[in-house]
Amino acid sequence: MAQQEGPERTRHGQEHLTTTNEQGRFCVARCTCGWRGPARRARSQARADAEGHATAG
Template sequence: MYDRHTDEVPPLPPAPAPVAHEPTTVERGSFCTARCGCGWYGPARRSRDRARTDAAEHLAAP
């Protein structure tokens, strides 16, 4: 392979924007799970209220 000159190298794509924390709850059968856009997810709960609490705790965590 040959050496490229700097004018031949394509520019880098822009860096992806940071993912905002937007936790939601997802129901699957009789279980409810808190999930977030950043990839975090909580344990499956039978209590929807506890799943919402998990989401709120994730949002408050640094």
């Protein structure tokens, strides 16, 4: 099932709301802007991907 564990940040006036979603044995980070991170087995790594996306400039 979907989980909303990711950080929520604002970048350059555009709101980037990230979530992590479980897909079988994998976890994927997604953003409201359409970005999608790679499938990860570790939830912590998916959350780190989401945070990196939200803070990237």
